[in-house]
Every structure is written in C-alpha cells, then in structure tokens.
Amino acid sequence: MLKMLLQAGLGLGLAAGIAGSAVAQDKLRVAMVASESGIGDRSFNDMVVVGLKRAEAELGVEYVVIQPRAISDFQASLARAAAQGFDLIIGNSFDMVPPLEAVAKAFPDQKFALIDAGMEVPNVVSAVAKDWEGSAVVGYIAAKTTKTGKIGFVGGKDIPVIHRFFAGYYYGAKMADPNVEVLERYSGTFTDPAVGKEYTLALASEGSDINYAVAGATSSGVIDGARESDTLAIGVDSNQNYLAPGHVLTSMMKRVDTITFDMVKSVQDNDFKGGQVLLYGLKEGGVDFAMDENNAGLIAPEVLADAEAFRDKIIAGEIVVPNYFDIAPGAKSMGEPPVPTPPSIADAK
Structure with missing residues (x-):
C-alpha cells in the first residue's frame, strides 16, 4: 500500500x-x-x-x-x-x-x-x-498539424534539462516543415497551473495554435489554456490527453x-x-507519443503515418535527434540530418 x-x-x-x-x-x-x-x-x-x-x-x-x-x-x-x-x-x-x-x-x-x-x-x-527523441516526434506532429504555421513551447524553468526538450521539439518541427515558426517561452515555475494558463493564452494571442507543455504541475494550466482559447496543447511525461479531450493533440510520454x-x-x-x-529512448520504449479516445481525430491519418515513419527512422538510427547537452557551443546546425540551431540554443551555448 x-x-x-x-x-x-x-x-x-x-x-x-x-x-x-x-x-x-x-x-x-x-x-x-x-x-x-x-x-x-x-x-x-x-x-x-x-x-x-x-x-x-x-x-x-x-x-x-x-x-x-x-x-x-x-x-x-x-x-x-x-x-x-x-x-x-x-x-x-x-x-x-x-x-x-x-x-x-x-x-x-x-x-x-x-x-x-x-x-x-x-x-x-x-x-x-531520451525525452529529446519523444519531443522530436511530437514536434513533427505539431508542425504537420498547425493551421497558423506557428507552434509554441512552454517550459518550466529556463534551465538546460528543459532546453533538452525544446531542442528535440524544434528539431522535429523543422524536419516536418522548415518554415514553421516555433515560439519558446518559460513560465519560471513547475508548480503553478495559473501561470501556465496565462502563458498559453498569450501564445494563442500571438497565433500559436499548438503549445507543448514541459512544466511539471504547471503543464495542467497550459492544457486548461488550450481549452479556453480553443487551441491545442501537447502533454508531457504521462498521458495527459484526458485532461481536456479534444484539446490535447497528444502527449509525450516519458515512461x-x-x-x-x-x-x-x-x-x-x-x-x-x-x-x-x-x-x-524510443528504441527501448522509454518515450513515445500517446494515442487514445481522447485525441481521436485530432491527428490526420496521413500525419500519423508520417510521424510513425519518422519515429521508425529515429529507432533505426537513420535520424539522430540532437541532445541539447551534446550541441557544441556556437554550432550553426544540430542533428542528423542537420537543421539550423535556434538562436536561443546557439546563444546559450
């Protein structure tokens, strides 16, 4: 017990x-x-x-x-x-x-x-x-699903371990659509859902229609904000699709x-x-994305098929998702195949 x-x-x-x-x-x-x-x-x-x-x-x-x-x-x-x-x-x-x-x-x-x-x-x-691998897959799905061409990221604290999620999310998004815009925000807390909701509503006002929550208990506020703004959220760590059926695109499950x-x-x-x-990692069953009755129909069949193919290539080693901690200072590209390193990561390094 x-x-x-x-x-x-x-x-x-x-x-x-x-x-x-x-x-x-x-x-x-x-x-x-x-x-x-x-x-x-x-x-x-x-x-x-x-x-x-x-x-x-x-x-x-x-x-x-x-x-x-x-x-x-x-x-x-x-x-x-x-x-x-x-x-x-x-x-x-x-x-x-x-x-x-x-x-x-x-x-x-x-x-x-x-x-x-x-x-x-x-x-x-x-x-x-390997949350960077799981984050890449949900980033790929987000970039293929967005209707505005803008997707967002709400981290908890602005620290390297959360940058690891962002690097993977950004990489997957850019692999899906090099032109997608990825907005990066940090709430400063892992324990305040109200703050998460505020950040989501602000991102929605900037045109971001899908926002990835990587903020502990604050993430539930991001999901609540998605419901209120009629946008989509992506859950983290556990399957959070049930928190707002129809408004959680998927969840990056960290097993x-x-x-x-x-x-x-x-x-x-x-x-x-x-x-x-x-x-x-994905190969070991340590991370994956969640599909269930709560997000049924939110991901188009062709997008789901593409995402699964993307995931399979990561498992096979054909695609190498960048781990933030392995990105060299000042690196202009990251991952294999490479995508341009976002300024926030290049500058932080």
Missing part, C-alpha cells in the same frame, strides 16, 4: 516505524523522494508512483513516498531515508543530483537510484529517458514508470547496476 509522508515536521524515524511494522522482513523496502512538482502533478512524480505500484503488485515490494517541502530539503530527506536502511532509495529530479551525490558518498552501502539525470557513483544507478519498475526489479534480482547511467 502507498504510504505518503509529508516532511512538514515528520521525522523519518516515523517512516521507519510505519514501514517496519507493516512489512515482513523478507519484502523489499523502497523509498521514493519526490521532486519539486510533487505527488499529484499528473505528470513526472505520478508516473514514478505508477511504477512503484506495479512493483508492489508484481514483485511484492513495500514502498514509501517522501515529499520534501522544498528543493533545499532534498539532502536531508535523502539522508534520513538512508539512515533507515531501505533496500533502495529513489530520487527523481535533476535538482537532486548534488544532494543525492553527497548522501550516496556518506552512505556507501546504501543502494540509490536517480531518474532523469546521470550520475556515475558506485552505489547509484541512474537512468535518463519513468517502466524505469522505476526496472530499477526496483534489479535490486530484487541482485542485478543492481551501480555506477551506470541507463538510457531509455
């Missing part, structure tokens, strides 16, 4: 007491430390919980979810969990890299997992979903549920890959 622990004054000694009293000693005990957007974000954190629920059902593990109050509490939350002797502690956020590295070195016998960022520490297995399950299973199978960074 899910045990939710809010770090507002709750010591993790209590967590150990709860877990210890409820779990047989032969069961694997897992702790998850949630990222900034928190449980209930209908996105990244909730997908990790889906993976934990699957591990509970299929592997018989017991898990605890810890929600720090703020990023500044990450290290303390991880350290308290480590002191309780969980079989695996999972962190999920690029913001968790420095605190997790510090705690992992302080507890060398504790197994840790990190999702969404790489770290080569002996007792940490980390995994990165952190699969990654989470695999990490837990590796501990149970004595196959923990500490010190390794695992990559989950």
Whole structure:
C-alpha cells in the first residue's frame, strides 16, 4: 500500500516505524523522494508512483513516498531515508543530483537510484529517458498539424534539462516543415497551473495554435489554456490527453514508470547496476507519443503515418535527434540530418 509522508515536521524515524511494522522482513523496502512538482502533478512524480505500484503488485515490494517541502530539503530527506536502511532509495529530479551525490558518498552501502539525470557513483544507478527523441516526434506532429504555421513551447524553468526538450521539439518541427515558426517561452515555475494558463493564452494571442507543455504541475494550466482559447496543447511525461479531450493533440510520454519498475526489479534480482547511467529512448520504449479516445481525430491519418515513419527512422538510427547537452557551443546546425540551431540554443551555448 502507498504510504505518503509529508516532511512538514515528520521525522523519518516515523517512516521507519510505519514501514517496519507493516512489512515482513523478507519484502523489499523502497523509498521514493519526490521532486519539486510533487505527488499529484499528473505528470513526472505520478508516473514514478505508477511504477512503484506495479512493483508492489508484481514483485511484492513495500514502498514509501517522501515529499520534501522544498528543493533545499532534498539532502536531508535523502539522508534520513538512508539512515533507515531501505533496500533502495529513489530520487527523481535533476535538482537532486548534488544532494543525492553527497548522501550516496556518506552512505556507501546504501543502494540509490536517480531518474532523469546521470550520475556515475558506485552505489547509484541512474537512468535518463531520451525525452529529446519523444519531443522530436511530437514536434513533427505539431508542425504537420498547425493551421497558423506557428507552434509554441512552454517550459518550466529556463534551465538546460528543459532546453533538452525544446531542442528535440524544434528539431522535429523543422524536419516536418522548415518554415514553421516555433515560439519558446518559460513560465519560471513547475508548480503553478495559473501561470501556465496565462502563458498559453498569450501564445494563442500571438497565433500559436499548438503549445507543448514541459512544466511539471504547471503543464495542467497550459492544457486548461488550450481549452479556453480553443487551441491545442501537447502533454508531457504521462498521458495527459484526458485532461481536456479534444484539446490535447497528444502527449509525450516519458515512461519513468517502466524505469522505476526496472530499477526496483534489479535490486530484487541482485542485478543492481551501480555506477551506470541507463538510457531509455524510443528504441527501448522509454518515450513515445500517446494515442487514445481522447485525441481521436485530432491527428490526420496521413500525419500519423508520417510521424510513425519518422519515429521508425529515429529507432533505426537513420535520424539522430540532437541532445541539447551534446550541441557544441556556437554550432550553426544540430542533428542528423542537420537543421539550423535556434538562436536561443546557439546563444546559450
């Protein structure tokens, strides 16, 4: 069963007491430390919980979810969990890299997992979903679907890991239509849906009729703005098509549920890959775009066929989507086949 622990004054000694009293000693005990957007974000954190629920059902593990109050509490939350002797502690956020590295070195016998960022520490297995590949596919679909010739991107914070999504989205869009205009915006928050809605309405007023939300819990506001402005949104991390049927073109699914399950299973199978960074792309089933009854008819059959062919070429290695972190400073083009690097990326580099 899910045990939710809010770090507002709750010591993790209590967590150990709860877990210890409820779990047989032969069961694997897992702790998850949630990222900034928190449980209930209908996105990244909730997908990790889906993976934990699957591990509970299929592997018989017991898990605890810890929600720090703020990023500044990450290290303390991880350290308290480590002191309780969980079989695996999972962190999920690029913001968790420095605190997790510090705690992992302080507890060398504790197994840790990190999702969404790489770290080569002996007792940490980390995994990165190739979100740039999934973003390229939804960018391709957006460019083929737009009626105005303008599509938008609403990121959370203006930081490199979110630029990674934008680089892929831009690349896919330009592969579909070199003349499409891609508007780039950052809301400055992963936790405020109202701000996401404001940015979407502003983009709609500029003529952008499809906007990709990469902003944690803020993304639900982007989707709400699409409904209000009668435009289309693209969801992220989980399948968010259901949030506004008929107004979510598709969702770029980041299968952190699969990654989470695999990490837990590796501990149970004595196959923990500490010190390794695992990559989950389109080929590995780590990312994809969502199709269901909620976006039926929004993507034309010929566009869907083209997008699937585009995806297949990425899987085959015929197309190489650029990873923001691999783009050389000042590069005038990116990807293979190349497209011109957008000024925001070239200048930032």
